[in-house]
Structure formats: C-alpha cells, structure tokens
Amino acid sequence: MIDAIKLRILQRDSIIQDVSTASLPKLFRGLPVIEDKPCPDGCKKCAEVCPTNAIKTEPLSIDLGLCLFCPLCEEVCPEKIIHYTNDFNLAVDKREKLIITKETKTISPEKASEKIRKYFGRSLKLRQISAGGCNGCELELNALSNVNFDMGRFGIEFVASPRHADGIVITGPLTKNMANATQICYDAVPNPKIIILFGACAISGGIFKNSEETERKFLEQNKIDLYIPGCPPHPLTFINGLLDWLDKK
Amino acid sequence: MNSLKVQNGEVFNHNEIEFLNADKFHASVLNGLSNGYRMIGLFPVDKKNPNKIVSILSDSASSSLYIIGYENKGDKLEFESFANQFPQTNYFECELAENYGYKPLYHPWLRPVRKQNIILGSQPYKFFKLDGDEVHEVAVGPIHAGVIEPGHFRFQCHGELVYHLEINLGYQxxxxxxxxxxANPNQRIILSESIAGDTVIGHTSTHCNAFESLTETQINLRAQVIRSIAEELERIAMHLTGLGGIANDIGFALPASAYGRLRTLVINSLASLCGSRFGRGLFVYGGVRFDFNDENIKQIKSNLEIVKKDIEAINDFLFSSTGALIRFENTGVVSKDFAGKIGLVGTAAKACGIELDSRINFPYGAYRYFPVSPITLSTGDVFARARLRALEIDESLRFIFEQLENIPSGITTEKVGELRINSGVISIVEGWRGEIIHSAFTDEEGKIIQYKIKDPSFNNWYGLSLALRNTAISDFPLCNKSFDLSYAGHDL
Structure with a gap:
C-alpha cells in the first residue's frame, strides 16, 4: 500500500493541465501556412515533391485531407512560402475547409447543431473502427485516454460495443476486407449518430489512395461530421476539435 | 546446398543465383533447414513472373543468408512442401500459394494469409473445428473491444480451457x-513509415538500408548513430506501451497509467528530434533529415533521466506484486523447442531462451561499432515476455546515454545515386518486436521488380495460437498483449 502511494506521488500532476492552451514544440508540423508572396516563375517544386499530390499551384493551395505533414514541401520551397506552424487546431466539419490557401490563417469547425449538442454535449461515447489503420492513429487515440490527455474529464470516452456508442471514429483508408465489418458496426450504433474521420488515410486514402485494396463507398453514402487531419493527428487536435465542435470550451 | 551466400544488406547480382529444378531445390532447402537455418523468405524474384522463386535461409550463428533459387518449368505452379518436417516454413508456403497461385504439394493444412476465407484462388476455407461433448466455439473480431486493429480469432474451447485457437487476419x-x-522515392519512404505505424523507425530503417545498398551509398557514422538512437527510442516507447497494456489487462491501473506517462516523455523525445512523435520524416535515403543539436540533446537527456529513475520504481511495483505474478507466471507458455520449430523471432523468441537479435546476429548501421548486450529469459510465459521488455528498456537506455555522450561529427546526408541493375538485397533490422526483413530486386533497367516485406508478426502470430493451448480463455487478452503483434505489419 505504501509502495502504491509512493508510486502515485512519483507520477506528480498531469503534464497537460489545460488542453486548449497547451503548446507543442516548434518542430511539430501542425497547420501549414502559405505566405502571401509570389512564387518564382514556373516553380512547381512543392507540388512535384508532394507524395499524395495534396498541393495545387496557381493559385497555391494545400489539401490537408491528403497532406501527410511530411517536411518535403517546406524543404524544397526556395522562397520559404510554405511553412509549418505548431498550431494543432486542425479539425473541421466540412471537407472543403481542409483546402488551405494564402488567405487561411486558422481553421476550426462550425458548432454542431443544437440537437447534437443537446444529445452529446455532456457525454459522448465513441466506437473506434480501424479499417486499414497502421496503428499510428490507433496509438494516438489510445493516448487520449492516458493520464496526460485524460479525455474522460470532458465526458468523451471510447466504448467497447457500437451499441453503447454515439458515433464512430474511423482510422485507415477503409480496406476492402474491412468494408463489411465497418458497415455492420455503423448499423449497430443507435440513432442519432456521428462519424469522425481520423487521419489522412480515412479522410482521403492518404498514401494508399491509389491502392486497389481499398473500398471507400461507405464514406460516400454517409454524412461525415468531423474531419481530423494528420498522419497521425496529434491527440490535442482530436480533443480540441471535439470541444470546439461541441462548444465546450 | 546450392546457394548464394550473402550478408545482411549486401547487394548481389541476382543473375548469380542458380535456379535449380524441383528435386534439387527441395533437397537444398531441406539440407539447409536440417542444418538449423531458418526460412526468412519464399517468393518470386519478379512479382510479375512467378516461375522463378527464391527461398532465403538465415544462419544466425554465422550471420549468413543463403539464397536458393527454383525455376518452375512445368505447366502448373507447384513445389514440394517442407512444412511437414519443418513447421516454420508453413506460413511462407501459404503466402506463396495465396499470392502467386503456387500449390505446395503434400502441405498439411493450407490456410488463407490475407484473403478472407479462400484458399488456392477460389476454394472456400473451413476453419478447424473440434467435435465432442461440451466443446464450444468462440468467435471474436474483426472488431475488438478496445481501440485496436482488426483480426478474427476462433477459439475451440472445452469449458474455460482453450484447446485450439485459429487466427484469421488480412483485414488491414x-x-x-x-x-x-x-512509387517514387518520396512515396516509398512514406509507405515504409506506414507499414506498421508503431514501428516507423524499424521499417523505414530496414527500407533505407536496402535502398542505400542498392544504390551503393555509404552512410556517415553520425547519421547511423542518430538512426540507432531513434530505433532505441522507439523500442523504449513501445515496450512501455506494452508493459502498460499488460498491467491494464490484469486490471492493475496504477502501473498501467505510470508506464503510459513515461511513454509520453519518450515519444516527445523523438518529436524533439524530428517533429513527429513516431519518428515520421526522420529518414531520407543517404542518412537522416534532422540533426542533433545542444538543445534537443539536452531535452532528450532530461526526459530519459526521468524515465530511468521512475521506471525502476514502477517495475519493482509491478514485478513484486503477488497478484500480478500469479497472472503472469506459467500463463501462455511456449517451450523453447516449439519456439524453434515454428520459427519465433524477436521478444517472443528471446523470452523462450532463443538467442536471436538482429542487432547482434546480423549487425547493421551503428550496431556494428557499438554493440548491445543479448538478453534472454527461459520460461516462455507472459512473465518472461513482460520482464524481457523491462530489461530491454534498461539496455536501450544505456545504449542511448552512451551514444549521446559521444556523437561522431560529420554530415547527416549523403548523395544517393541510381539503383543498381539486375541486383538484389536482403535488409534486416531488429525492430522492437523483432526481426524485420525487406528484400528488393531490380531488373536490367534498374526498376524495382520485387519488394518483399516480412514483419516479425508474420512469424509470431502462430506462437500466440500455441501459447493459448490449455490456457483459460479469460487469459487471452493478457497473452495477446504479451506478444503485442502487429496486424498492419502482417497484413501489409
């Protein structure tokens, strides 16, 4: 018993006291910004180097749904026009909001409908489906429940059964072999229910978008409530996105 | 044994492989396996031409790899199975059958590897089923209770006791x-980072080593040391996750959360080097993209000092708890004999007393100059697999502290040339789970014609099946977590 108390004292306080004001190291690749400067004539280096073709030129834009937050575009840009910030607030409620242009300074989701906030505002139980996720996203989702992020303090938790859930969180590019199970799991969640896409693979297929082994019809047939971009997204991106969406900050 | 002998990461001309006929191939491979070599690959040299296949055997005692070729000259794609005498080849044969339509003659029990319920192209697969009074079947998955990857498990039980467990994967x-x-080079590195997102450094390191060999690039020692420090950070982080998971699975909340807290410090150390908590973006062909400086060295050191100090107390607390030990000891036992026969690798093998660590047996990168100590335990149960991970964390911490004191100077990236034509390479790295192997082959234009990946989970899932025999089904989560295998790495 004394050993247990000693160990508890050793743990000290939670590392992250307030999730909304927490800051990440400078090196962290969060929201990219595009400086309002002209590109050198004909330069398409960033678009050429991008592994998922997330970058369009003339005018320059980045699709965060495809972006893997790798350092390549920032590295090749001769004028330092594209560069990452450590802003982890990346969650949005509509796919088109993930397209970053020169005008974009910050991105955030619109508040959820009154009905959703009434139903889920104080308690949101989620069922996670890994449909081809590499375990990167899964580890970050698991980290949300650890003592540092402690998502449970906001009434948001992952549950074992879809029947106990208010919505699903999908990771991975939706493989053919998981198509059926994903549908069955979603059907088992009682109405009203939400769908959250976590990570570039779920949002766009990511690096696997040209794979013949994916089957993404499920996403076309259902309304997506929240997009969490990243590869994998930081736990703070998820937690702050949900808190913004549910208007709980 | 007619074979081409190579070393880990040694580039060779694949025209030098002698492609034998069926009888000679069978005799050569049997000869190698009888010498105690392990099969680590069985696949065609060219993905589009299944007629010429290679079997790769590894001899960890002499750090050698033997490549034995086989040319199928008949109308039908077939070869004689080795699995009856050497069960370790079973899964490699199933994979070859599934991917290329080969029929392994006299194979005892063909099963699907990644396809769902189909073998030999179109034949429906029937799960093994036990008959008898009071025998019942429990099916779990693909979606499990936690935030975890998908897989399907079928238990044949008698009361609480598991007689047989069959694991069906491929969902990922x-x-x-x-x-x-x-893929282009940038995409290839990102694909490697995504083979198993918990082994970013391990797989990307294996991949980069392979391609640097194929382009005949020598990496600066500084970059090699940075790579190995990242590899050890990943090992510590994932072993902490595993230990936390094991504690969680016996309902022991305090050590579970304590390990989780320390893991955050370790992955944040990796982030202070390269901006990603999993080490994404760190690797480039020819070295590493991010360098150490006074600031991040200081950060990593101070983080790891806390880990070193605290983990001792947490380990003492967990491994001296009678309640925990009762659950760990003699649970999910795999004997050394079985482990050898089915070809277990990594922590699962080391926990059974098998000395097999690619950093020692097939040294690569910085481990050639700065070795790590071999660690093995002998009981092969949950306790051994858990305790071994605690011991490996200590050794990794020692390695990192030692390297951080004395990082060689130099540049961190070398220029990389074109891929060598008609060449092949077998690259081995000891990921935190165990032996990761990537094999790459090029054609006469230097284009990649085969890229074969073997995650340690490919060998070890069958070990979990065996561990469950005569174990209570309620101990399944604990056994599963003690093996801590990758679904994505297996499913590719």
Missing part, C-alpha cells in the same frame, strides 16, 4: 508491396 491489407513497385 492495403497492398503495400504492390504500391512499392510503382
């Missing part, structure tokens, strides 16, 4: 090996 299959062939 994304076609990485096919994507690798047509």
């Amino acid at each position: 299959h994304r076609g990485i090996e096919s994507l690798m062939l047509n």
